[in-house]
Amino acid sequence: MRVPVLFRVLSLVHSINQGMAIRTMYRYAYFEPGGPEKLEIRSQELPTTVKDKHVLIKVFSTAVNRADTLQRKGFYPPPPGESEILGLEAAGVVDKLGPNCSDRWKKGDRVMALLAGGGYAEYATVHEDLLLNVPSNLNLTEAGGIPEVWLTAYQLLFFVGNVQPGDIVLIHAGASGVGTAAIQLTRHAGATPLITAGSSAKIQTALDLGASKGFNYKDGDFSKAVLEATNGRGVDVILDCVGASFYEQNIDSIATDGRWVLYGLMGGGSINADIFSKLLRKRVSLLATLLRSRSREYKKKLINSFTEQILPLFERGELKLTIDRILPFDKVAEAHKLMESNTNTGKIILKVHEEIQSNLTQHEEL
Incomplete structure (x- = not known):
């Protein structure tokens, strides 16, 4: 030995x-x-x-x-x-x-x-x-x-989207890094997350994390399913990383006085359509944001808030x-x-x- x-x-x-x-x-x-x-x-x-x-x-x-x-x-x-x-x-x-x-x-x-x-x-x-x-x-x-996805999701929901208890939030790419974080943070805020994704397996992952409903965007117009799920009212907040290819369904899905938070353009950035009159009729706030180009002071404020409000939830095993x-x-x-x-x-x-x-x-x- x-x-x-x-x-x-x-x-x-x-x-x-x-x-x-x-x-x-x-x-x-x-x-x-x-x-x-x-x-x-x-x-x-x-x-x-x-x-x-x-x-x-x-x-x-x-x-x-x-x-x-x-x-x-x-x-x-x-x-x-x-x-x-x-x-x-x-x-x-x-x-x-x-x-x-x-x-x-x-x-x-x-x-x-x-x-x-x-x-x-x-x-x-x-x-x-x-x-x-x-x-x-x-x-x-x-x-x-x-750091990147959880701080991004936290910023989208609370620093930009001003999510409140009782809100309904539509999260595109619900099985992505940002999407899976946003589902859990939405639930923690007392709001209801709905998601879109491109497969039944991804939708199931989102449901397991706390999404109320999931819609496969490959199956057709998801806005009809969103309106059905919200009894015709629409959603209060949209987290949109897609852009152009979803714009029409987003307008149909969002409620009056809703907040549309745009943070990516996976579906393109050019729209040749009458979008502004539709936004006006619903009094929609279109909010565009990025995190990478923000000032250090802004990021510090975001990190301090996240550290205080969210990191303890990781410590307690409440976030996955x-x-x-x-x-x-x-x-x-x-x-x-x-x-x-x-x-x-x-x-x-x-x-x-x-x-x-x-x-x-x-x-x-x-």
Whole structure:
């Protein structure tokens, strides 16, 4: 028995020494505009300094978002001054603090980051205001699927859509990352979520998460089913990531004085029709929003509100992460192909580093 134990001790010491080695390079996802095949993993030098009030995090996971695929195609560049590397969210641990950081974060903290770019990498820098604590009941792989979609859904519903108890909310792409988050947040707010999706399996997922009803948009005009489900009144809020191809059914579905929140254009952005007179007749508020290009002050306010109101629900297990699959970082091109196939339900997560649980219980037998 002595030999195996000694071998394990020496292996542990070797691992610790490896971890203490000074690292000068890190891997990231490089791309040239085009298809998923344009994605590849490259290496570049790790920053030796961190900007004022910024934090360097070692990334354990990130996730694929629709915006990433648009940027890869050359259609959605990052805001000025932000990283050209893909990736709008990440989870990991604090590796280094820049000058003038507050005492809120310390090295080794488990954090989630809302990014304007840079998540597809082994290390990423982010302003300290844009970090969130990882819920204690989640690991760092799961946590990589929270920041972008959950903060987006929270923003759409409460900062823009002003959802109130008793409202009826129509959520397009109800089985997407944002959709699955929005269903649960709508329920938490005391409102009723209805969804659209493209398959019976996706609709069932949405129903399991708390959607009241789901409608397959491939089966025809969903507005008739929406009106039937609401006794002819229509919905108070629409969360719309589709745009042009759904505009007519949205107008028919929305109630008088409803709020139509537009945050994507998967179905196109050009409409040649009499839309304004119909909006006027119903006194509809058309609200367009993006999160990536918002100011840091706005994002800070959003994160602080989310941290106070929603993160405790994760801690208590009242909110559920919907993860389609977890892929290794090297499979980033495959992840983009999957996203563009529209077959995923929930988040596609990229595991960048393996999370090693090292505590006394695991090693006490040594």
